Structures are given as structure tokens and as C-alpha cells.
Amino acid sequence: MLSELYVRDLAVLAEVSISFEPGLNVLSxxxxxxxxxxxxSLALLAGARAxxxxxxxxxxxxxxxxxxxxxxxxxxxxxxxxxxPAEEGELVVRRxxxxxxxxxxxxxxxxxxxxxxxxxxxxxxxxxxxREELGLFSPELQRRWLDASGxxxxxxxxxxxxxxxxxWSELWxxxxxxxxxxxxxxxxxxxxRFQASEIDAAGLEPGEETELRRxxxxxxxxxxxxxALGESHAELVEExxxxxxxxxxxxxxLAEVAQWEEPAxxxx
Numbered sequence: 703m704l705s706e707l708y709v710r711d712l713a714v715l716a717e718v719s720i721s722f723e724p725g726l727n728v729l730s731x732x733x734x735x736x737x738x739x740x741x742x743s744l745a746l747l748a749g750a751r752a753x754x755x756x757x758x759x760x761x762x763x764x765x766x767x768x769x770x771x772x773x774x775x776x777x778x779x780x781x782x783x784x785x786x787p788a789e790e791g792e793l794v795v796r797r798x799x800x801x802x803x804x805x806x807x808x809x810x811x812x813x814x815x816x817x818x819x820x821x822x823x824x825x826x827x828x829x830x831x832x833r834e835e836l837g838l839f840s841p842e843l844q845r846r847w848l849d850a851s852g853x854x855x856x857x858x859x860x861x862x863x864x865x866x867x868x869x870w871s872e873l874w875x876x877x878x879x880x881x882x883x884x885x886x887x888x889x890x891x892x893x894x895r896f897q898a899s900e901i902d903a904a905g906l907e908p909g910e911e912t913e914l915r916r917x918x919x920x921x922x923x924x925x926x927x928x929x930a931l932g933e934s935h936a937e938l939v940e941e942x943x944x945x946x947x948x949x950x951x952x953x954x955x956l957a958e959v960a961q962w963e964e965p966a967x968x969x970x
Contacts, residue, residue, distance in 0.1 A: 706769040711761035749820025767796040777825030
């Protein structure tokens, strides 16, 4: 049970300390007095998500501490698995949240994680809030109640049902994959048929790639070819000088053209 709660700088609460006695304890007050904030402080001790917006204006840090007299062994197992000594008697849980974003948790003055605090909380307290009865509609909760209502006699039946469901899930997954693979196979066939029709429509011929490469080289050097042919024509028709020299220069120009246009070799 919770024996004492201490809260400092939480929203409008500057500082409050409450001691609880065995049995029913009731806190009453007008709207805005801070009753809900005390429940919020318990939620922080249970590992709820914290925000610096909860810190009271003008303060740098809020602090919530609770002193518990836990019962059962669940809380002890949680601490022992985390390497935190689980001593008998009181258990003091403290949480500090700073405006800078630092979030520290202590159990009996030993630093622990918020995750550990959330695992420890069910062994320390239960928080029931307004409209929580809607949780009764949870299929998971209803299933647990139905299983528990069968007692020991229902345990082997539950195990058999679980195994049957596991096997069914496995077969269903295999069927789903098989149907998915068939769909992919048909899609692949459609793609290959489309690609084959595109190739057929292109009318490709053996050796065509070599010819296309050659044509590409001619087009890439079209300017140089045109220049060399123009100079060759000028040597033969327009220039003055010895015929032998002019023929030689024209031949050299045509030899350059032959690098990219094979018929030019015959022209030379």
C-alpha cells in the first residue's frame, strides 16, 4: 500500500505531503484544488511519460516521491532481475523531472530506469480512472476472463486450442505466401511478354549493333568529316600550285575521313 506521497512543484502544487492510513482514504476539495494532480503524480511514480510542461512556473524541477509497503513477491522479482537489492519493509520511489529534460528515477536511493519503474509499478499500486469500464470491451480481457473461468480443467483444452491456432496460423501464412508467389509469377510473365513484343517490333537484325555503333561514330564526327571533305575539294578544284602536292594533301584529308566513314578509303 501507499503510506506517504510527497509532491513538489507539479503544475499549481508548490509542495504537498500526504500520509495515508490503512483502509479507505478520501481526498475532497473544490475544482482546481489539485486533486487530479495528485493522481497525475501517482501516474509519474508508475512510469507514465513525463513532460517539462508539468513543472510549476518559476521552478526548475518537479519531484514526486512515494513510500510504499509492498505485498507479494512480484515487485521483489523485478528488482532482483535488475540487480537492485529488494529489502523488506518500506520501498521509496522518487522521480525528478527537470526543465532541461533530465528525467531521473530512484528506488531506495538507487538510480533505475523509467522502464524498470513501469515494470515495478503493478506490484505497488493500481490506478483506476474515469471511464475505465470501457476496458471491459477489450477482447483480450474477455478472453483472459473466459480462460480463468474454466479453472484447472480448462488448461489442457486451452493448450490444445492454442496449438491448433498456431498450426492454423502457420498453414495460413504458407498459403498466403504461395498465392503471393503465384501472383508475382503471373506479373513476371506479363512483363516478359511485353518486353518480347517490344523487341519483335524493333525488327533487330544480327550485327545491327556494330552498324549502329559505326553510324554513331560518323554522326559524332560529322563536323570534322565535313571540314576534311571541304579541304579535299578545295585542293582538287580551287587551289593553285603543283598538282602532286594538292593531290597528296587531298589524300591525307580523305584518309582522316576514313577513320569514321569507311567509304572514304575508296575515295582516296
